[in-house]
Amino acid sequence: MLTAILVMALGGLLLGGVLGWASVRYRVEDDPLVEKIDAILPQTQCGQCGFPGCKPYAEAISKGEADINRCPPGGEDGVKRLAELLGVDPKPLGEGLEHKPKSVAVIDENLCIGCTLCIQACPVDAIVGAAKQMHVIVADQCTGCELCLSPCPVECIHMEVVHEDVATWKWRYPVYTLHPTRPH
Amino acid sequence: MKRLMRSAVSNGLALVAFSVAGTALLAGTYGLTLGTIARSEQAKQQALLAQTLPEGSFDADLIAHTVAADPLLGTKKPGQAYLARKDGKGSGVVLEVTAPDGYAGEIKLLVGILADGRLGGVRVVKHKETPGLGDYIEVEKNPWIRQFDGLSLNQAPAAQWRVRKDGGRFDYLAGATITPRAIVKAVARALQYFERHKAELLAGAKE
Amino acid sequence: MTGSPYNLHVRYATPQIMRQLMLALLPAIGAHVWLFGPGILVGLLLCSLFAVGFETLVLLMRGQPLGFYLRDNTALVTAWLLALSMPTLAPWWLYLLGAFFAIVVAKHLYGGLGQNLFNPAMVAYAVLIVSFPIQMTQWAAPAQLAAHVPSLAEAFDLVFAGQGALSPDAYTSATPLDHLKTQLRTGTPMPKVMGQPLYGQVGGSGGEVVALMFLLGGAYLLGRRLITWHIPVAFLAAVAVTASLLQWHDPAQHAGALFHLASGGAMLGAFFIATDPVTAASTPKGKLLYAAGAGCLTVIIRAFGNFPDGVAFAILLMNIAAPLIDVYTQPRVFGTGGGKP
Amino acid sequence: MFTQEARDIVVNGLWKQNPGIVQILGLCPLLAISNNVVNALSLGLATTLVMTVSNGAVALVRNLIPHAIRIPVFILIVAALVTVVDLLMHAYLLSLYLVLGIFIPLIVTNCIVLARVEAFASKRSTWHSVLDGAFMGLGLTLVLLTLGAVREAFGKGTLLSGLDLALGPRAAAWTIHLAPGYDGFLLAILPPGAFIGLGLLIALRNLIELRKKEHGPHPA
Amino acid sequence: MTRPLYRFHGGVHPAEHKAESSGRPIATMPLLPRYAVPLRQHIGNPALPIVKAGDRVLKGQAIGQADGYVSTAIHAPTSGTVLGIEAQAVPHPSGLPDLCIVIESDGEDRAVDYQPLDWQHLDPSALRNRIRDLGLAGLGGAVFPSYIKLNPGAAQKIPTLILNGAECEPWITCDDRLMRERAEGILRGAAAMQAMLHADEIIVGIEDNKPEAAAALQAAAQQLGLAVEVALAPTLYPSGGGKQLTYLLTGKETPAGGLSTDIGVQVFNIGTAYSLYRAIEFGEPMISRIVTVTGHVGQPQNFEVRIGTPVADLIRQAGGELAGASGRLIGGPMMGFDLRNDAAPTTKAVNCVIVKSPALFPAAPPAMPCIRCGECARACPALLQPFELYWYARARDFGKAQGYRLFDCIECGCCSHVCPSHIPLVDFFRFAKDEVWAREREKEASEQARRRHEFHQFRLEREKQEKADKLAAKAVDRLKTVETGAADPEAERKKAILQAAIERAQKAKADITPKNVEGLPPEIEQEIADIDARRAKLRETAHAKDEDSE
Known part of the structure; x- marks a missing residue:
């Protein structure tokens, strides 16, 4: 009996020692999970999730501080992919959040006073211009985050839905009859 | 470096503490149950053996001793025989018998034989027969194996130690004849073995 | 939005493929009736009825178009294959249970036509043989060996009322495969076993003729290009080679290639069951x-x-492996000059 | 004492996070030993006992366990408890012990035990941990019991056969014969029956959840 | 004729339906009052319009120029007035409108002064640019800008030139007729191609159901004394696929994801060769092509059609739709698509218009589940496993679908054609391909957004830092001034403080008016300049108004 206890104690000492050493030696500082979550988020940097950008939201998700259904631009599809990554059940978008069709901001050139406030608000530097100059939004770079709308003192910015055209059109998921067409 | 060492030592000691506590708990339980376990096992073994001998045919715990391997027992290694006693004299013996030709390999049996050469009972200890087909030899599934109770080589002549299909006296279930054939043969051989070694088996002198 | 609208001149649509399969089974059924009596017809009928019944039921429950799917004949093919693998004159509830496991469990629980991992008829057969080994090994004896060949009416009687009037010994016998095994286990040497009347010329009297008819049906399917040569040839070759190897290793304990090819479900399996495209591997290799x-x-x-x-x-086991086999035997794609995708 | 949290723990264990049919953990004993009611119940209760005590024990000392060696310590605690149960059963319930065989020591490796210890007991209060262990165990037992009952009923046409193994020979008479003359559907008792049975149970639960979602007063 | 042929895997034999239209000679469409020339006709970037509403144009005048490398020019089909550049119905499977230059014909059909190309003496690069500006693009269906394909590349040589006259799709006969009637032109074009590519041999691949076309080409070759091998390939769809024809004639497989030039082969449609002939001999841009109009029409026939001709007019010319017509198909029945709006104009890609009727094109029977019978795999000329692809495309598992080489599918439609369960397989593959591309684009965009956001954060941080540094420096300066003192320390100190405050205010003002005008692409700078100019003008007029009112 004493031998049993001694053997176990020795084993414990050894294993505990190795694990204790390894826990300090091989500590992983950065959480790669954040990167994976961030890669799924659409990078609109719109802040609708309540965090200042996609990366902070990703960090909050990885820490379990935020739910996965706070990102409207990602939509249901984004929630589903987050759920898959994290091994949890997908859920509908959170309250008050809804997925909108992809839009870009457009500045009304007749109203813009060149105040640069929207330039400072744009998280992806998609607005170009300088003080007292008309500002222009580069449509290709605009993520549709709407953050430039409220700072504008003259309300010259509005959102325009991006419509499908021949170049961006996609073949739809085939719909084909599984039911017999009734003869005559 | 210092941090590494400190972490190693503190974790090591913590695990030692838990190991010692756990082992102590186990050691205690082990000590407490040791006797009971031995007694239970003993009782279990005796109960199994007792199934192969009629009630009242013995009055003391059976005694195990080793018998050499014998083709009649179907064994290739020395096995056990258990001596039953009544009033201090050998009243019967339980043999470990193997039927080598089951449908799916060997069938291990316990064959209880009374001193007068009558069968006390037969029980299957281990087999690999097809479930639902050959496994009616288990007493829990079918009373088939009780057919042997009370039979002896004298009562049933050699020709009758076969299943009905082959002209013998033993029932079988349609579709599975190999298994009962194997058992009948093995039991008959065990009886022959008993006839040959009756004296030494019942003497139990090596006590 | 239609893609290629030219999807019209299909040689055989799926329902016709199934009809051809059933056509190809007819010679063997005929031979069976001739050699073992009309009992098999009862089995075929019952199995078909039960299978179509279950199919209807499940389709209704799944809310799928009834007539459309019933017309595809797949349930009937499954029923026939099952009935042909089961002993003739099995009790009716065995057919019912078999149809249930084939259609409901093996087919529809996996998603219905085209989605099943396992061959439905074989799943049903496996369930039955494991659960009811006694009933599943009482085979009708060949006509010339049986004491009495049940007529169609008697067959109905047997199937529904149980053994009743006739003792099973009168009309059943073990199949050659079964018998061979029993004999070998009890130590009868191989040549002596083969000399017994049950064995006929090659693989059991009667059995080899039915097997030949399956071969004939298979040849028809091959000729119609409804199956490719790969599966039957490889299957039968593997049976022959493995059997020969075993026989060469221990002639006293193992029957030869010819016996194995002509007995049991070898031919049925090779041409009709292993070739089930849903559950088989699909690349040529x-x-x-x-x-x-x-x-x-x-x-x-x-x-x-x-x-x-x-x-x-064997087929069920390989069914499990089929998807994996497919992954590792993908043919070379045009312009990739060899190597796997 | 039965706060909302405690109630949640109970519901989680028995239904929402049921280890057997939701988390699909601990399948090894679940499938191997569920061929009749008595076996299933016995193993289920043994597992419940281990889970309750180990959850409690871990929660009690959770603040003393260094993070780096928590897993070895958990396993140590669980293994010690399982061995105690094993020894006790060996001593006092030998027949049952022989039937359950290797599956008693295998409780150590049953992932549900370690999963609850790691996911719950190492973070929560002792009382809640005990509750969680008990009801997770009971949830598993419930599934085992259902599966055992279904398999036994279909496979043999009986219920509670083998009760004598646990309660002595007298209990042999308590076996319920559902349909006299029923030959039994062997597949149910054989291992494939366990898989099919478990699959059907999971399907049943999903069906119930689905119905609840469709007709429930609180659409999710 | 002795050339050994290599049979490619799979393929199908759909009913040919060639006789309906192949018997009549190519007719010319009369001049129409209006043409709409889509900017997007070829693969690559759409052409950039170089005319505006109200401009008068001549026939053959460039109205759009190539935009970037993979692009080519478009030209006015007749003389007239540009009505505008507007979104119009175009022949596209989506049915969505796209930008077209609409020209109203003036009825004179006056052409620009065509200048033949002195191709034997022109610098190869200059020659190719001229070909680009003449708008040449492949007429076989892919509409790839021809000038790119006529570049022999780094090796300065492409040994084998294949002319594709297989025309394997049912119904279509435009190439057949062209070969029969204009063989000499085709071969002259081919000779130019051979010279530009430095090719050793010219092989024409023709399916053996077009013996007249083959004979015509052979005769023409003899007449021209041109070494051209006319190979008759067995009739088997899709032998007219570039990769299939290459393999058929040379036994070489075009590498997956690669080009035929990788194996020293360049393939041109015979129609393209003919257009090249017209371009170099007469300096004529690509303003017309041969189009088969067939199916349920009064008189199926081939027409020489100006690019931009409304399909409705074309059908009318072929005797109009017969009673019971059930739709129109652009291209052949195997790879074509339904035309939603017959106001859509023909383009360089439109080789055939088929009017459907329920008898000729019955509605697709209802699809059944796939039973993995493998018919599709046996029919697939790309050696794919369409049923596996279908499985994953249907489940939207695009990663797996790509693993089964989704992008090696040439969408020939053989699999759909043979499927006993009537599954529209190709539709699924097209869906999957587009979805993969879309996701790729989305990923690209979000990656770009992430990078830009990171830079934005970095810039804010940097600006804050710089501002802080400057303030700190100022403070030190001020302290120094204060410490050193002056004649009137008190007044001096106050002045300094005041000065510092002013400076600080100015600095802060400069800081909060960040500029984002560095490193902009020229077109955006241009845009800003334009807008500012407009705004300035607006202000001026406003001022002017103000002054008026005063």
């Missing part, structure tokens, strides 16, 4: 591998297993 595995396993299970025939288990 994969088909060869899949069928060779099934053939080899068939003989091994027959020789060493707990049940007399191994075709069903």
